[in-house]
Amino acid sequence: MCMDITRIDQIIDDHNAEQSSLIQILLDIQAEHHWLPKQALDRVAEKLDVPMNRIQHITTFYKAFSQVPKGRHQIHVCMGTACHVRGAQRVLDTISDATRIKAGETDAELKFSLETVNCLGCCALGPVMVVDGEYHGNVAPAQAADVLKNYE
Amino acid sequence: MSEFVLQIDGKEVTAREGMTIVEAAKTAGIRIPTLCHHDQLEPYGACRICTVEAEANGRNQLVAACVYPAEKGMVVQTKTEKLAKIRKVLVEQMMAHAPDAPQLLELAEEYGADRDRFDKDPSFCILCGLCVRYCNEVKKKNAIGYIDRGPRREISFIPDVAGKECWDCKECFPLCPTSALQAAYVLTEALATPPEEAAQEAGCAGSCSCSGSCG
Incomplete structure (x- = not known):
């Protein structure tokens, strides 16, 4: 490329x-x-x-740098303790299904990259997902896929 | 340059300003074990095997003798029971990576280290940085560097540079305390460019800046 x-x-x-x-x-x-x-x-x-x-x-x-292609949008799903007990795994699974990529992967169209993080420091919002730096708190698994529809 | 006197293992040693403890001890014929030290290179302090007890200004500290500057009136102990224990554990930890390195086996014998104490993770590299620093500082070729960090840190040749510079040099190989095999292995691996990368470079030739390197 x-x-x-x-x-x-x-x-x-x-x-x-x-x-x-x-x-x-x-x-x-x-x-x-x-x-x-x-x-x-x-x-x-x-x-x-x-x-x-x-x-x-x-x-x-530094983890901020990548030497492999990344998608236009970065999805981070918090897997910290607070998010974990509030169903972060199900949020991650829904996103995985919707984007057809697993954590750490990038889709073929370079649209999304999916990563897990261990804590974002806003445990009260859990489960939290971040898309391009924008925080989405208290996401139900069903909502998670909807959030992604706003990104092209 | 001003000279001063300090005490190492009970001996009065005259040192010049700017000397490290290792250098001062050497002038007095006192051997401090080292792995990452090299006379031509800047002190680095990676292996910590040169740890000594240094007492200065009423404070007794454990310091790495290869980086710690000798001070006036300092009292240094290089062979105490405490130090032997520290060095023993250090050697044991390094042996988890390079269990058959001759220098480590020697040290293990001296300090009674058990080479099988820790689970083996045979990377063969103890990250002393001799190869990296020699290439940067003495040869100024920058053909090898560190990759990644923490427990995943390792040395890696830069293929573009190594392909040009390394075949006729290889001066870093004998420096490696865990035998030159490691360096040779990594070099070969790095130089074998993966086919998809080579194809990628060829595919974009002409319109980008890489044109020179892939011909």
Whole structure:
């Protein structure tokens, strides 16, 4: 898959191609493409004069980065204790059925990526699911699939 | 550079400012066991096997001798019962990863470590970072680095760089305290580019920046 290399250059230039902005640049690329394609990393390494082994170290260290394609929408389902006892597993199962992907996977159309998280810190809202940073609290399993209909 | 005196194992040792405890001990002929230390490289403090008891300013601390700077009037003990126990456990933990490494077997004998104490997880790597640091600092090739974190952290060659640089160098192999096999293994694995990746690169040649690397 190819990507717009001029856009990558623009992101790098927005940060004045400074080595100290490496993580911020990677985050911006990740935010735009939902993952970090190899060409983008090669370009960043070249423009910032940062060795690839450091970039690999950083991108594999932080969970915010992905080197495999991710969907346009990120679904996070909380599996923490409070959500668990309130039926998080059933919410996850419904979402899995609706999107036809399991936790940790991305669908073939690159529409959704599904992840589980261990606690979102808002246990009173449980069970909680987050889609693209938007929190949906007290979701009944039946509602979970409806929430996803709002995303294209 | 100012010189000062400190005490290591009861011996008066003269050290220069900026020296670490390991370096100061070496000038006095005192051996402190090390695994991740290398004279050409920046101190790293990964393996902790060089842990010593250091008393300075009335405080007795356990410090990693390879990174801790020698101080004036410091009293250092390198061979106490407490240290032997610490080193024994460290060796046992590392042996869960590399049970047959010659250096570890030597240390195990010295400290009476049981190589089978912990469940085996034979990664063969104790993450001393010698290969990574040697490649970065001395060779400046950056062909190998760390991947992932925590218990999943491992060393990994960067295929694009390693494919060009490593075949004629391999200077990191003999550095590896858990035998060069590990380095060789990872290198071979990394260089064997998975077929789908090669196809992907070929498929997009021309319109993107990777054109140079896939020819």
